[in-house]
Each structure stands twice: as structure tokens, then as C-alpha cells.
Amino acid sequence: MSAQADTTVQNKATPQSVLRLTVNNHPGVLSHVCGLFARRSFNLEGVMIRPLHSTGGQHSRMWLLLNEYDKLEQVMRQTEKLRDVLSVEQHPLEGSVFEKTDGFFAGS
Amino acid sequence: MTDLAQPINASMPTPQAAKRLSGAQLIIQLLERQGITHIAGVPGGANLPMYDALPGSTIKHVLARHEQGAGFIAQGMARVSGQAQVCFASSGPGASNLVTAVADAHLDSVPLIAITGQVPQQMIGTDAFQEIDTFGLMLPITKHNWLVRSAEELLTVIPEAFRIALSGRPGPVSIDVPKDVQNQIIDIDTWPEPGVAAAKPTFEPSAIDAMLRKIREAQRPVLMIGGGIVYADACAQLRSFAEQLDIPSVQTFMGLGVLPHEHPLSLGMLGMHGARYTNYVLEECDLLIGLGVRFDDRATGKVEAFCPKAEIIHVDIDRSEIGKIKNPMLSINADVGEVLAQANAALEPMQRPLWQQRIAQLKTAHPLIKAGEDELFRPYGAIRAVAEILDDEANIATDVGQHQMWVAQAYPFNRPRQWISSGGLGTMGFGMPTAIGMALAQPQRKSICFSGDGSIMMNIQELATAAEENLDVKIIILNNGHLGLVRQQQTLFYQKNLNAVKFQQSVDFAMAAQSMGVKGVDLAQSADPLNDLRAALLEHGPCVINLPIDETEMVYPMVAPGGANADMIGGEA
Numbered sequence: 001m002s003a004q005a006d007t008t009v010q011n012k013a014t015p016q017s018v019l020r021l022t023v024n025n026h027p028g029v030l031s032h033v034c035g036l037f038a039r040r041s042f043n044l045e046g047v048m049i050r051p052l053h054s055t056g057g058q059h060s061r062m063w064l065l066l067n068e069y070d071k072l073e074q075v076m077r078q079t080e081k082l083r084d085v086l087s088v089e090q091h092p093l094e095g096s097v098f099e100k101t102d103g104f105f106a107g108s
Numbered sequence: 109m110t111d112l113a114q115p116i117n118a119s120m121p122t123p124q125a126a127k128r129l130s131g132a133q134l135i136i137q138l139l140e141r142q143g144i145t146h147i148a149g150v151p152g153g154a155n156l157p158m159y160d161a162l163p164g165s166t167i168k169h170v171l172a173r174h175e176q177g178a179g180f181i182a183q184g185m186a187r188v189s190g191q192a193q194v195c196f197a198s199s200g201p202g203a204s205n206l207v208t209a210v211a212d213a214h215l216d217s218v219p220l221i222a223i224t225g226q227v228p229q230q231m232i233g234t235d236a237f238q239e240i241d242t243f244g245l246m247l248p249i250t251k252h253n254w255l256v257r258s259a260e261e262l263l264t265v266i267p268e269a270f271r272i273a274l275s276g277r278p279g280p281v282s283i284d285v286p287k288d289v290q291n292q293i294i295d296i297d298t299w300p301e302p303g304v305a306a307a308k309p310t311f312e313p314s315a316i317d318a319m320l321r322k323i324r325e326a327q328r329p330v331l332m333i334g335g336g337i338v339y340a341d342a343c344a345q346l347r348s349f350a351e352q353l354d355i356p357s358v359q360t361f362m363g364l365g366v367l368p369h370e371h372p373l374s375l376g377m378l379g380m381h382g383a384r385y386t387n388y389v390l391e392e393c394d395l396l397i398g399l400g401v402r403f404d405d406r407a408t409g410k411v412e413a414f415c416p417k418a419e420i421i422h423v424d425i426d427r428s429e430i431g432k433i434k435n436p437m438l439s440i441n442a443d444v445g446e447v448l449a450q451a452n453a454a455l456e457p458m459q460r461p462l463w464q465q466r467i468a469q470l471k472t473a474h475p476l477i478k479a480g481e482d483e484l485f486r487p488y489g490a491i492r493a494v495a496e497i498l499d500d501e502a503n504i505a506t507d508v509g510q511h512q513m514w515v516a517q518a519y520p521f522n523r524p525r526q527w528i529s530s531g532g533l534g535t536m537g538f539g540m541p542t543a544i545g546m547a548l549a550q551p552q553r554k555s556i557c558f559s560g561d562g563s564i565m566m567n568i569q570e571l572a573t574a575a576e577e578n579l580d581v582k583i584i585i586l587n588n589g590h591l592g593l594v595r596q597q598q599t600l601f602y603q604k605n606l607n608a609v610k611f612q613q614s615v616d617f618a619m620a621a622q623s624m625g626v627k628g629v630d631l632a633q634s635a636d637p638l639n640d641l642r643a644a645l646l647e648h649g650p651c652v653i654n655l656p657i658d659e660t661e662m663v664y665p666m667v668a669p670g671g672a673n674a675d676m677i678g679g680e681a
Contacts, residue, residue, distance in 0.1 A: 027255070027257075028243060028247075028253075028254075028255065031243075031244065031247055032247060032252075035247050035248050039248045073431060074428065074431060074432055077427050077428035077430075077431075078428045080427070080428075081251075081426075081427075081428055082252075083251070083252040083272060084252075
């Protein structure tokens, strides 16, 4: 029990990172990004993707919430290699899509 | 023509010069425009339109007996030439059989283009006959992959596939083409430019100065040279760089042949089966310059204990490799050939007599022990005999296992792309079909495959392909009746609890070869084995040579998996 409690505290203490990606909007892009995170054991906590209005649906904005503070540089470099990923930027949690939608994940 | 999927859009006027082609014909013509001369493959229901479009093409098709064989034949062509090469498979089991060869290409950065047939688009997702999610299968083992949704898309996808396979760090791509896309008729009036490698990453010239300064200050520097130098075609620059700065050089498994075997600065292969002196030098080195390497675990051993006294400089074209395993004090994300060319223009030559003296001491005290080098029926003796019969023109492939490590340690490789082996994936069954591909790409060179009695069984069906093409492929089976490297690990690390490593049923490989139209020579039955070996190697045509060795032979030294490179087992002088 105490071990479990410890883990929870630790999880809260782990700094979360937010990545803001611009990607080509066509089938398979989500698979390429999520597949990369799965096979390299990068810890993905949240994903949000929608087409970008400004590009007439050509590009999408993809938001990723990560529990990978130490490996963040490596995560970004691997993600940049994907052919359909046009840009990768770090973004503060404040003002990100995850902060604004937090209420949807309150539970029950 | 009965399978014609979509009529051409009548509202689009057709220019005079337009060519009316099916998607399948378009694929073949785009591949011709890319300079493809050979395609290895296996036909099946979902790629039949491509096979219908092949006759009359300048491309010669090589019919493999298994799709994995086709993948490795294409790899063999790509690995010796550096050019992107193509393999074909049908949907379902055809595609899944290709997976191992594609994954192998991914780990060893080989430009392989896998083109698979897929069930028609309206049937995708219905569990149709021979339907499999090829896109999903290929996704984690390629640089990029596509499911093509229209014939028009092929005009961008095919050149883009070549561009991606050849750009930066090379690697495989896969293109899945539904049958209706292959059958779709479109009008082509302008052809896309063939896909070529993209421009190399730019780097700050000041990084060269910083690197040279660091190297000048170092007392005990070592170059770690890898496959990136082979792929950058930078062996001459590397040699000049090492010689002018007088830096001893360890070679990774993928970097063998970058420096000639007998070069005074070459310390041979590092890591799990490196010579003792090679790994000991790294214990003392104070600056390790990694050039076109990825710090693979077979090279580094336990990472925390690797080069414990050294700062690291890392040059690699793949930015994600920098800092992945080791944090360098200085890194350059660039083509290693361009870095070395600039460095060579800027450097001041120097000598390192003290460090070279220390290296010579270590080399004398802890050399690579090649036990049985004078006996044909012992591993090092067999390899030496083959090397003495051949010259540097021969290309040398291996399968995976003990024989592979003995060849890596002892064969005198003297030029890049002479040594062709499955490094990252360690695929048994790699060697013989790859040697077929080597012979197709460079028929003027002998194509040698060292194999074992375990590995050869994993793609032995391709002997028929070698016979059909009458290629100068020689397969030398170091036959110990066992899965030797597994036996070695059970002996060393599992208290000799030998299990599932002995083949109770042996195979007569000479007879198996003859059954598929390939000459078979069993040196165990030979009155003059060395002469028979020489005759078999020097005449033209495919040949399997069985060479029995003892199952108790071990590859030494050996670092235990997960162990530190300094803690080697065996191979002591």
C-alpha cells in the first residue's frame, strides 16, 4: 500500500512535457507517431490531433503529453525523423490543449 | 483489361504526348527510370498486375523461392553497390515473409525498397483472402512506408521512396499497392524526376576546429570507425585523417574493411568478440572519436563501463543517434565524409610515439589468439585457407553464429563493402540469398558465403535460385552439427546444460546442393581437401562446400551479454 502511495506521489512530481507537432494530414500519420513512441518505450500520457484550419486540411496539429523529462531531447530527435512530421516544438503545459481539456478527464 | 478499375476522367483533356498506363506499368517504368536492373521477388494473387507488366521491361526479374530470400537478394545487391534495390512480394504471407529481410535492412541501414501487392481497396478491412495489414507490419521497421491509394500517387511515392531510402542514414522503405491501384489506367504526360539522395545536413566549420583542438590535446585518442564511413564512401578520407593524426582505430562490426586488415593503425574489431588488446586499449583511451557509429551494445558492452576514462566526440549523419547511448562532449551532425574532408584540409600532422608504444605493448601481451590457424578443419584454419585461395576482389558474406564471428575476427578484409553480414538483426538465413544478390550486382567478383549448418537451413531453398542464375556463389558451411553460438552460451553461462542445440538428424549438404542443381563438395570425404577446396572456389558456378569442425570450438574472447568489455572470457595468450 505504501509503495503504491509513493508511486502516486512520484508520478505527480515527474515533470510533464508537452510537444506541439505540425504533421501532414493523411492516413497513417497517427500510426507513425504513436508507433514510434510505443516501440521506443517513450511514455505517452495524452494525444490530441485535429486538422489545421489555416492549411485547408493539408496539415494537422498534433499535441503530445509526455512523461519523459530526461529523454525529451531523444524523443524530439526521433520524432523529427518521421517523414510526415513537419515540425516539433516544446510547449509549456500552461496554455496547452491538455490544460484546457483537463476537466474532461476528471474521472467518473 | 477486364480488371480495369476506374475509367479515366473524361473531363480531363489528354495531351498529345500522353501515355496511357496501368498503375502496374507505371511502377515498372518508374523503377526503370530509377536505374533498377534487377528485381528479386515472388509473384502471387495481389501483385500479378506488376508481373504482367514486367515482360518487355529492361528489368530482369529473379525468381526467389521464398520472399525472405527475395528480400535478402535485393539486400545483397544494395549492400555491395550502395544503390537502392527493389524486391517484390504479394499480399498476406508474401508480405509477412518479407518482414525479416526489411527489419534486417532497417537495423543495418540498407536502402531496400519493398513493393508488395495488397487486396483491392474495397476489400481492405474485410479479412479478405491473403489480406494482412502490411502497412502496420512495415511501419516500425522502415524509414517510411505507404499504402498507395491511387495510380497518380505512384508518381510521387516511387521517387520519394528512393529519396528517403538513400538520404541521410540509408534504410528501407515499403510501398503497399492494392490490386485495383495496379490495374487503374491513367494518362501520363510528364514524368517525375528520379528520386535521389537529399542534400546532406550542414554543419558549423567551427566544429571542425573544436574537434581538431580536442584531438591535438588528447594523450591517448582512439577512433571508433563504423558503417557510416562505408556508406559515406569516406574510407580514403578516414585513412588520411587517422594517418596524419596518428590515431589508432577500432572498427565496429559494420566498419570492418574501412582500414585494411594489416594497417598499422587498425586495432581490429572491438566489443563482444574483439581481441583482448583492442578492448584493453579502450580502457586506457582518454578521447574516443566515434565516426559513423551508433554505440551498439555488442560493441560497447555495459555502457557505463565503456571507455571509462574517455571523453567522447561523436560524428553521425543521424541526429537521433547523438546522445542516444553516450553523451558526447562534442558532436557533429553531418556526413562523416564531409567532416573528414574538411578536417584533413585543416589539420596539422602529428605523431604519438608514447601512445603507439603502449598500444604495441598491449598488442604483444594480449593478441588475438587464432588457435588451429594451420589446420583446415578448424575454424581459423578454414577461414585462412579460403582467404589464401581468394584475393581482395572477392565479396565475403556470412550467416549468423560462431562462423560469423570467426570470419569477423580473422578474415583479412581490405576494402569497404567486401564484408557483408547481418549486424543489427543477426538474421540466420541471411548469408546465402545475400551472396546471390552480391553476385547479381557484381558478377565479376567471387561471391563467398561462410555459413553454418544451423543458418544455411533457414534459407536453403535459394540454392535453386543460385543454380537457375548460374551465379559464382560459393557457400562454405562450417559444420559442427550444432547451433554453435547457442551451445557456446549454454556452455559458458548455463552450466553446460546443453539443450536444443544438437541436430540429431544431420543433413548431407553436398547432396542437398546437388538436388537443387548446385555442385556439392564434402571435404570430409576428400582425399586432398585443400586442393578440392581450391578447385571448388576457383571454378565458376555455384557450389556448396561442407567443412566439418568440432562442436567444442568456441569464439574467444567473449564478453558476457550485459558485461563490461574489460571482463573477457577466454582468448588469453
